Amino acid sequence: MSKKIVALILILCSCIMFGRPGYAVAIEQDSGAEESERAEVDRLSGLTKFETAKIISEYYCSGKAKNVILSTGNDFADALSASVLAHEKEAPILLVDYAVENSKDAFDFCTEHLDKSGTVYIIGGTGIIGEEFEAKLSELGFTKVIRIAGLDRYDTSYQIACSLNKVMSTVVITSGEQYADALSISSFAANKGWPILLSPHGELPQEIKTFLQEKKPLQVYIAGGAGVISDNVKSEIESVLPQASIQRLMGETRFDTNVAIAETFAPNPSTIYLATGYGFADALAGSIVAAKSGNPIIFIDPSVPTLPRSTASYFAKLYANIQNPRLVSFGGSGVVKDEIIKSSRDLIWGAARETSIYSIDDISAAVTQKEEYSLPTTLQARLYNSEVIEVPVQWNPNFVDTGKIGLLIYEGIVDGYSKNIKLNFTVKEPVSIPIAQYTTYFDAAHLNRTENLRLAAKALDGKLLAPGERFSFNESVGERTVQAGYKEAMVIVGDAFVPGLGGGVCQVSSTLYNAVTLANLQIIERHPHSLPVDYVPPGHDATVSYPILDLKFRNNRKVPILIRSIVAENTLTFQLYEKSEK
Template sequence: MNKNILVLILCCGIFLGTPSFAAADNLDPASSPPSIINVNRIFGQTKYETAKAISESYSAGKVKCVFLATGEDFADALSASVLAYEKKAPILLVDTSVAGSKDAFSYIAEHLESAGTVYIIGGRGIIGQEFDAKLNDLGFQNVVRIAGMDRYDTSYMIAASLQDEPLSTVVISSGEQYPDALSISSFAANKGWPILLSPYDALPREMENFLQEKKPSKVIIAGGTGIISDHIKSQISGLLPQASIQRLTGQSRFDTNVVIAETFAPNPATVYLATGYSFADALAGSALAAEQRNPIIFIDPAEQTLPESAASYFERLYDNKVCPNLVSLGGSGVVSDDVMKNSSDLILGKVKGTSIYSISDITAAVTQNESYSLPATVQAKLYNSETIDLPVQWNSKVANTSKVGSNVYEGTVNGYGKIIKLTLTVKEPMPIAQYSTQFDATLVNRTENLCLAAKALNGKLLAPGERFSFNKSVGERTAEAGYKEALIIEGNTFTPGLGGGVCQVSSTLYNAVVLAHLEVLERHPHTLPVGYVPSGQDATVAYPVLDFKFRNSTDSYLLIRSLIEGNTLTFQLYKKTGN
């Protein structure tokens, strides 16, 4: 196998033998429902590698023609699939430079006959002259460039390059958006119907001339009135009064994609999956899909489930006992393994579009003792990408929020075989007050004293109306208690003393108490200014003479928390509803 063709076989009750591409006309709707499906993936590491891998799948031998289209913009190449199919040629994507297009040139060097033709779609502003020169250097002299003045003119020139035969049908699609043109490209290519690109509200003169010259008996408009107006439909009616005009459209690109697929491929032999939000893989795959007039079904790469219209299409295939091969155009980052398996399961009837695909676990957070009701419903994701609310039964009727921490509740939903988990995190309430001060951590003795006093207060719980005494709570500052000498204020001087730094603890707590509007019973200022709180906001203590006291004047328990981080001391005061 060529290194640029990477094929992944996914196993989900899936046959791993040689894929069988039965003709759609041979399918017997009265036969037993299939139980296996062939699933392949064609991809590379980039869109250019993927285009080469698709081309290898299209033809691993020699080819007489190849098409080069830019991988950077969709406009010029949208109509190319029809001509590429007529020429039995793969579509390769190129970058803006020859150096960035090694995958395309590698395929050409390996597979294009020496006298073969390279069709370049788009002007030299899109695919530069250096590409012509590189092809000539490789020995390929037959280089045909198809380019008009703009994307519309280019589509006309591609249509004019088709075999000069009476046209039964012409396709009109938007030149401003790619999904609708790509949705119909494999079918139009298989039938030889040119795809003409149109602006929103007026046909270019070249298109009018083409339609008047070819006089098709039918015109198909791919897309809704939001991208191809009814004025254009009226223009076509005026130009071709005998022709029937059919508009194929849905509410979204995915809906229109499936409307087109159901119109032309109700019983496909193979279904190709590609992202609906990028043109490159579907464009390269259009020539491959055209071989048996198979659909390219768009998926949303951001979802693990199918668009609703695609899921319905796969369900109808199951109802009609049609079991096509599934081929992903692009790697798992574009068409995920889950999307492949879910598509297979829908086609095999293992699930329905309205079956539950997933229900995510839930997380919630509440404050301690806050009322919380376990949800009566949970949001379920269906296989058709819809989300619905479904009743849930929990293993407990009441959520406990009395204790700080996390609790896990388990729930069940009818029709869903997995347990749903709700993780409820109970957090401490926000403090009713908080105050911080900074200290010099290089003053080791003072820092140790500060930490010792702050630790003594951490977790202190006061009942409603209870009085607090700093000296009583911290205790006497002695060497036996672990306190060390550091500077203290005595009168109007700083002097060494046991417990220096403790007054910063009492002053920090005092400021938190003031912010909480608690009743201060006793507080003493220093005889000299201190630098850790603003002037007049300090509270000195000296066991047993000077104390700082306050009363819990709330109707709740009051919790004192002290925290030391780096050189910052913080006190937080919390209301608690229980002891």
């Protein structure tokens, strides 16, 4: 088969006189199918949701438009019913921000595409889209402006329904509190001219009851489960329309409901429109495009590169039924990732099954030297339908050696998955347990004393004593001088505390002395203070004074001894470790 690459770049806005044009760009395809058999993949997107709506509108109408719809891009409720009106009026849906100055994309479209005799429909009251928008349209030369608004979102949906001209044998009831279900059915309702009426969860609004009594539709679709439109609302509809067929279209999640609606009205679509299931703006603007041929808007989850289970199943059925729909993304790669488009394409074209493995992450493990470790027999695999399952894995090499410190790379093979999985296996040096540890406390507010203590402790940290080696505190720390950084603090001289250079060093020697005695090392020299000190119990101190008074001991063990000192906020700790000789 041919392996040509489809690279279609369609310049959408043939009448743009200035500004940046919008594009629908085909994503590169590498399927082995013949070019004539391949589905086209387009992305309609801008830098913002407002620019995306403009680009979608230019895709829908590249020439002159007779009508446009302005809807807020910040609050979905009022606009949920607008797609039906948009299709009837052949009016692209433009999104506006809170202020005129932030809605340039919408006004640019009107300037470039809307006939001066055309009509602008504003959806929602002045609290949603302010009067300054009407003033701006007038300034631009557009005099036909119709605002459709009710007292609330439910009344607005009623007002939109009343403005439709078609005979209404079918209506849609959906939630006015959540956008997903209304947008799932929007393209089908718009294509057929079925009004979308909004309802709160628990009770049908009176104006909606009145509309149903007046129009007497024979078919009512409830979009969404009882969690969004209660059974009480369904009962109210049955009471108002005893002759009507009432069908609830629902699933456990917004994605399941989305697919249930698509399978009901579009089992064999010619185009599938992808949009995020966690934002309304792109799907709302795109609903007019999807309504043109009654094709579905399919929701995706932008947080994962795979598809919801029901969506993957729907796409797999299309392949089984030899369907080859075109794919169009509403929104950029931040909301509809390239990986999601590829996953959709693979399922629709049969390059993968919904239960095929999509990805298996590399894994890591760390153990200490000579610790027992068994290679995992299974790994977690993500399927195309987003399920995560355990799958058997075979490793090379298939044995573990924890005797050597370092990083080892194991490669794993899983049946049905073309890539190798890596296990980054780290063998670490065993964490030693000190043979002795002793902590004393000091007042950190005495800055000079604290600095002296830190200097002396730092001089001892990391010192290693070989078996039989003699230790001298004064030799290791050195003379306490100004040049060495020592400061004046209180020291004991005879029977008094007086200022002296290096005050505080004796707490370091005393703390070390207690750790050494706990380790049962041989004390060679030790001197008590002439006055009691408060940081160690009586008789547990060891004063030093360079070069006369020293603390000396010997490593009488058969292995090296490592001295570690730790100075925290107000604590001094000495730890002694045995170090094995390698």
